[in-house]
Amino acid sequence: MNSSRALNASSIKRWIGIVLALLLLNAALSFENIWPTPAVRWAGEVSIELAVLVLLLSLLNAWRGATSPRVLRVFATVIVLFALGRYADVTAPALYGRPVNIYWDLPNIGSVIGMVARAAPTWIVAAATLGLAVVLGLMYLGARWSLGRVDEALRTRVIRRALGTVAAVCILLFAGQAMFEQLPEIPAFSTPVTRTYAEQAKRVYDTFSMSSAFRRLPQSPRFHSDLQALGNRDVLLVFMESYGRVTYERADIAHEVTPAREELAAVARRTGRFIVSAFVTSPTFGGGSWLAHSSLMSGIDVNDPDRYALLLTQKRPTLASFFGQHGYRVVADMPGLRQRWPEGSFYHFDALYDASTLDYRGPEFGWWRIPDQFSLAVLDAREIRQQPRKPLFVLFPTINTHMPWRPIPPLQSDWHRVLTSTPFDPTDVEHSLKETPAWTALGASYADSFVYSFHLFANYLLARADHDFVLILIGDHQPAATVSGENASWDVPVHVITANPEIIASLKSRGFVDGATPTARPISRMNELSQTLLDAFSKPAYAPEPLRPTLDGER
Numbered sequence: 001m002n003s004s005r006a007l008n009a010s011s012i013k014r015w016i017g018i019v020l021a022l023l024l025l026n027a028a029l030s031f032e033n034i035w036p037t038p039a040v041r042w043a044g045e046v047s048i049e050l051a052v053l054v055l056l057l058s059l060l061n062a063w064r065g066a067t068s069p070r071v072l073r074v075f076a077t078v079i080v081l082f083a084l085g086r087y088a089d090v091t092a093p094a095l096y097g098r099p100v101n102i103y104w105d106l107p108n109i110g111s112v113i114g115m116v117a118r119a120a121p122t123w124i125v126a127a128a129t130l131g132l133a134v135v136l137g138l139m140y141l142g143a144r145w146s147l148g149r150v151d152e153a154l155r156t157r158v159i160r161r162a163l164g165t166v167a168a169v170c171i172l173l174f175a176g177q178a179m180f181e182q183l184p185e186i187p188a189f190s191t192p193v194t195r196t197y198a199e200q201a202k203r204v205y206d207t208f209s210m211s212s213a214f215r216r217l218p219q220s221p222r223f224h225s226d227l228q229a230l231g232n233r234d235v236l237l238v239f240m241e242s243y244g245r246v247t248y249e250r251a252d253i254a255h256e257v258t259p260a261r262e263e264l265a266a267v268a269r270r271t272g273r274f275i276v277s278a279f280v281t282s283p284t285f286g287g288g289s290w291l292a293h294s295s296l297m298s299g300i301d302v303n304d305p306d307r308y309a310l311l312l313t314q315k316r317p318t319l320a321s322f323f324g325q326h327g328y329r330v331v332a333d334m335p336g337l338r339q340r341w342p343e344g345s346f347y348h349f350d351a352l353y354d355a356s357t358l359d360y361r362g363p364e365f366g367w368w369r370i371p372d373q374f375s376l377a378v379l380d381a382r383e384i385r386q387q388p389r390k391p392l393f394v395l396f397p398t399i400n401t402h403m404p405w406r407p408i409p410p411l412q413s414d415w416h417r418v419l420t421s422t423p424f425d426p427t428d429v430e431h432s433l434k435e436t437p438a439w440t441a442l443g444a445s446y447a448d449s450f451v452y453s454f455h456l457f458a459n460y461l462l463a464r465a466d467h468d469f470v471l472i473l474i475g476d477h478q479p480a481a482t483v484s485g486e487n488a489s490w491d492v493p494v495h496v497i498t499a500n501p502e503i504i505a506s507l508k509s510r511g512f513v514d515g516a517t518p519t520a521r522p523i524s525r526m527n528e529l530s531q532t533l534l535d536a537f538s539k540p541a542y543a544p545e546p547l548r549p550t551l552d553g554e555r
Helices: 002-030 048-064 069-096 102-119 122-153 157-179 193-208 210-216 251-270 289-298 305-311 319-325 342-346 372-384 426-434 442-463 501-508 526-536
Strands: 234-240 274-281 329-333 351-353 392-397 469-475 491-498
Touching: 002 048, 002 069, 002 122, 048 122, 048 157, 069 122, 069 193, 122 157, 210 305, 234 289, 234 442, 251 274, 251 442, 274 501, 274 526, 289 305, 289 319, 289 392, 289 526, 319 329, 319 392, 319 526, 329 372, 351 372, 372 392, 372 442, 442 469, 469 526, 491 501, 491 526, 501 526
Parallel strands: 234 392, 234 469, 329 351, 329 392
Antiparallel strands: 274 491, 469 491
16 A cells, blocks of 8 residues: 555656656747846747657657667757757847847857946956856756656656657647648747747858848949038038937936937027938847948948948948048047957048047046047047148047946036046046946936937037037937837937038928927938938039028027
């Protein structure tokens, strides 16, 4: 009697182990994201890869007996790799706003890790590194334990036949659901991880397939403009990092950003300038700023890294080369550039101010180190104030609105002091450096960074009220989905500030509107904006109606 009870208890314990092992393996391959966090959960879906694995182990046990420990270790490693692939696939859209692209994203992981390491306290970096190692170890041990329990159970003929039959039925149901839409999705299967890796492999193949790449790269537009409306005015093209439509549409962010943006518009009018605005659609989302830069500069929709890589191998016209051919000095002010930039030869800049050339010696602010105000002050001192000189075309991608958006530098009203080794008061520096990244509330950090940026450019307009230039402020992409929200658009704002009424009238005829708030509908994709700007810089075919900047409070 006691032996019978012991046998039943052992059998129950064994079945509990088998069920737990199968649930763990299935969850590792079929979890889904809890949007918009890095967390995951199991939604009750079935992994087709697990069904295939169970059927394979059943056949191996029937044919050759118990599976060798070496093979089980290989399978456990594959489970971990599949779980990591699944995690990247389901969390990238929530955190980054687009699907994962292993070929594109892997080279940037090092810089992202470095950014976080510099921005976060040392103990957090150490804890995160240790935590990652522990998680990977536990994933492997869990997979190995589960496979061992399943393989041990498959040595019993009855269990082997039962599990093998269930696995075969699942495979048939999966195939049937794929072929016949009317077949009910019972059980519900998760997207196969093998499909994710197959898609990534195809992207890599397409990248190295030149014939395929050539088909994806269209002809360059024929830039045309006499630039007479510019009248040799300098053109400052400023890409504001992560400046997206969310600054208008997410209420808490708009509440903080709108007053600073409206202050910029008011300062523009107060200094005798106009401001007009529009939305354009970026070729990228949540990152990949260089795709936006190259799209506007080349007039080609550079919407993936393959196009970008191919574009740089060819001799193509760009806004830089176009202005250079029309007598302009072409300058790149790129404080975020901290390594060699061979791609710069594609644009043929006359001067490049990278992090090294800028030679910032003040206090460092997070990963990006250099305040945008310093980069603008260097540009003003070394290029804009120099006389006599050619007119300037400047490309300036900002960095202080880049994730993680803190710490935010102080703003210095004395532009000459910005260029010294003590650009800010110690108390202001101390206050800024206390503002560490708010990883659980990135929206607030994001909004604060744009308050800084709009105050910066308003301050510069006041400081250079005597200088008649064209200032173009444009977003490169929306911020990551953790800030911009689920299913957010890819639209970014563009503002043009100038004292020239002809340019303003031309832009308004092409969809721009007065002020700092665009109409809801984007006027074009970003690459099409290139010619729109050049058209506005041409001598108008007819005399526009007289315009004058309105003062604060006027309509």
